[in-house]
Amino acid sequence: xKHHPILVVEDDGLIRMDLADVLSDxxxxxxxAANADQALAxxxxxxxxxxxxxxxxxxxxxxxxxxANLTASRWPECRIIVISGRFSPDQGSLPQGARxxxxxISERQLSVALFELGLSSTI
Amino acid sequence: xxxxxxLTLETNPECRNLFDVYDWESSxxxxxxxxxxxxxxxxxxxxxxxxxxxxxxxxxxxxxYNDGYAEMCGKRHPAAFGKPFGELWHDIWDQVEPIIxxxxxxxxxxxxxxxxxxxRNGVPEETHFAFSYTPVRDPWGTVLGMxxxxxxxxxxxxxxxxxxxxxxxxxxxxxxxxxxxxxLTGPNHVFEYANEVYYSMIGSGRDIIGKTVAExxxxxxxxxxxxxxDRVYQTGEPFVxxxxxxxxxxxxxxxxxxxxxxxxxxxxxxxxxKVIGILxxxxxxxxxxxxxxxxxxxxxxxxHRLKNQLAMVQAIASQTLRNSTDLASARVRLSDRIAVLxxxxxxxxxxxMGASTVTQLVDKMxxxxxxxxxxxxxxxxxNIKVGSxxxxxxxxxxxxxxxxxxxxxxxxxxxGRVNIQWKIAGPxxxxxxxxxxxxxxPPVQQPEGPGSGLRLINAGLNGTxxxxxxxxxxxSGLTFRIDADLQGFQQEH
Numbered sequence: 001x002k003h004h005p006i007l008v009v010e011d012d013g014l015i016r017m018d019l020a021d022v023l024s025d026x027x028x029x030x031x032x033a034a035n036a037d038q039a040l041a042x043x044x045x046x047x048x049x050x051x052x053x054x055x056x057x058x059x060x061x062x063x064x065x066x067x068a069n070l071t072a073s074r075w076p077e078c079r080i081i082v083i084s085g086r087f088s089p090d091q092g093s094l095p096q097g098a099r100x101x102x103x104x105i106s107e108r109q110l111s112v113a114l115f116e117l118g119l120s121s122t123i
Numbered sequence: 124x125x126x127x128x129x130l131t132l133e134t135n136p137e138c139r140n141l142f143d144v145y146d147w148e149s150s151x152x153x154x155x156x157x158x159x160x161x162x163x164x165x166x167x168x169x170x171x172x173x174x175x176x177x178x179x180x181x182x183x184x185x186x187x188y189n190d191g192y193a194e195m196c197g198k199r200h201p202a203a204f205g206k207p208f209g210e211l212w213h214d215i216w217d218q219v220e221p222i223i224x225x226x227x228x229x230x231x232x233x234x235x236x237x238x239x240x241x242x243r244n245g246v247p248e249e250t251h252f253a254f255s256y257t258p259v260r261d262p263w264g265t266v267l268g269m270x271x272x273x274x275x276x277x278x279x280x281x282x283x284x285x286x287x288x289x290x291x292x293x294x295x296x297x298x299x300x301x302x303x304x305x306x307l308t309g310p311n312h313v314f315e316y317a318n319e320v321y322y323s324m325i326g327s328g329r330d331i332i333g334k335t336v337a338e339x340x341x342x343x344x345x346x347x348x349x350x351x352x353d354r355v356y357q358t359g360e361p362f363v364x365x366x367x368x369x370x371x372x373x374x375x376x377x378x379x380x381x382x383x384x385x386x387x388x389x390x391x392x393x394x395x396x397k398v399i400g401i402l403x404x405x406x407x408x409x410x411x412x413x414x415x416x417x418x419x420x421x422x423x424x425x426x427h428r429l430k431n432q433l434a435m436v437q438a439i440a441s442q443t444l445r446n447s448t449d450l451a452s453a454r455v456r457l458s459d460r461i462a463v464l465x466x467x468x469x470x471x472x473x474x475x476m477g478a479s480t481v482t483q484l485v486d487k488m489x490x491x492x493x494x495x496x497x498x499x500x501x502x503x504x505x506n507i508k509v510g511s512x513x514x515x516x517x518x519x520x521x522x523x524x525x526x527x528x529x530x531x532x533x534x535x536x537x538x539g540r541v542n543i544q545w546k547i548a549g550p551x552x553x554x555x556x557x558x559x560x561x562x563x564x565p566p567v568q569q570p571e572g573p574g575s576g577l578r579l580i581n582a583g584l585n586g587t588x589x590x591x592x593x594x595x596x597x598x599s600g601l602t603f604r605i606d607a608d609l610q611g612f613q614q615e616h
Binding site: 011012013014015016017018021022035059060085086102103104105 | 427428429430431433434435436437438439441442445516578579581582583584585586588611
């Protein structure tokens with residue numbers, strides 16, 4: 001479980017790269033996807049993802065909210081954090097237990113969210 | 124009399140005196156003692172009255188009057204006294220002659236609202252009178268003359284005029300009003316007035332004046348507006364509402380249109396508190412609300428873009444610090460990178476519609492890193508539009524490539540050269556391709572570790588769905604290639 005990776009889904013390459021670096025620094029293994037379709041392909045390939053960080057607005061067949069809901073129903077063990085600069089999603093549009101963070105996110109906000117989801121033992 | 128005013132003695136002193144001193148002997152109606160009893164009676168009545176009165180007597184139409192009437196004659200009095208009526212009103216005889224003749228022919232005439240300018244109070248003053256020309260007959264029916272009592276209407280006319288002027292003024296104001304205004308009277312809400320804006324709001328050319336709202340704008344009945352009007356009329360409470368959706372048959376062919384209006388029904392109340400009608404004020408805000416909604420969306424979109432930009436700057440700052448060996452170089456590289464993003468934004472804004480071109484972005488880079496006196500960067504490419512997100516990425520990539528070339532690559536030696544080529548590529552012409560080729564530099568090897576800036580380049584082109592960036596490190600020099608889907612590369616987000 002410790003080495004099960006976190007999946008980062010973000011179409012902006014720089015932001016994705018930086019999120020991956022921050023998570024790696026905290027000791028997590030990271031896999032990256034540039035959109036929901038790539039993320040689903042990774043999940044369906046059986047990569048044992050323990051958590052997913054996803055942006056909302058991305059090109060492709062679905063946005064991050066739809067991806068989060070789909071992931072929650074098919075891989076209920078996967079913790080979910082949704083990130084967007086656009087809006088706070090409406091109450092109820094995110095799956096139960098998912099966290100929302102508004103862009104730009106600080107490292108501290110991210111580590112608090114990871115702690116609350118039980119993914120890290122310290123803040 | 125209560126106030127001691129003795130009418131019989133004091134009324135009409137001037138004309139009373141004229142009657143006394145006038146040379147009746149040589150007049151057409153002869154001396155007073157030979158006057159007919161009818162004439163003597165009427166003269167008595169006339170001299171006893173405060174009302175202006177006039178007698179025109181005998182075939183010669185001799186003019187007799189009291190002080191009240193003398194004022195109407197102005198400067199023609201006292202010369203007109205005892206003379207033929209035609210001499211008094213010679214200048215308007217064409218109007219007076221028919222009615223005096225009618226009176227002599229036995230036919231009375233009433234006239235309302237005859238205007239005189241009088242000098243009763245020392246200044247010219249507009250006055251209004253009602254006249255009634257009455258034939259005076261002897262017991263056998265022969266017309267002897269004409270008697271006329273005049274009633275002053277100046278104050279009533281003035282009040283009526285004031286009311287009319289006030290109303291006209293209101294209507295002028297209403298016509299200039301940017302909103303639609305209509306006046307409804309009575310419990311059935313009959314249109315009495317509507318301004319142009321109101322007409323154009325409900326549909327130009329509809330015939331509404333004199334009709335009830337239910338008849339004239341029948342489509343509002345089922346939308347509940349008559350109920351609201353009834354309530355305002357019955358309770359005297361105004362009704363005010365914004366953003367009401369209403370269907371109006373206002374199309375050019377009378378077809379239904381959905382509009383949004385701000386509406387006020389204001390009861391018109393008389394002094395005794397009774398509601399006599401309703402003033403309708405309505406503004407068609409359909410376009411305004413749509414515009415406001417668009418503005419709200421725009422500012423929402425702006426906020427979104429701003430937060431994404433901040434997230435991008437945050438990532439760049441974080442990556443710069445992460446990959447720098449010391450703070451001093453990190454500071455320089457960070458401010459350079461932010462300056463490049465800022466310049467790319469200028470290009471996007473100048474391009475209009477959020478679009479810049481590859482040529483513009485490449486020119487920005489060469490102006491910063493090449494020497495115009497001794498150019499070492501050659502450029503070949505067509506003017507291809509770039510969407511705003513890929514613009515920012517491409518600017519940053521070109522900047523990092525150039526910085527790397529100056530430090531470690533071809534531009535670090537005097538004879539080194541950089542060639543940039545780009546084009547629309549692919550069998551379906553749906554790809555964008557850019558190739559950066561360095562020659563004449565020091566021998567190249569795969570760079571190791573952080574600090575080269577090449578890591579930022581690997582972040583790729585934002586906004587594209589399917590793109591790759593790839594380096595080839597050949598001994599002759601570095602080659603870099605971008606291959607991106609043209610649609611994503613050019614699309615606005």
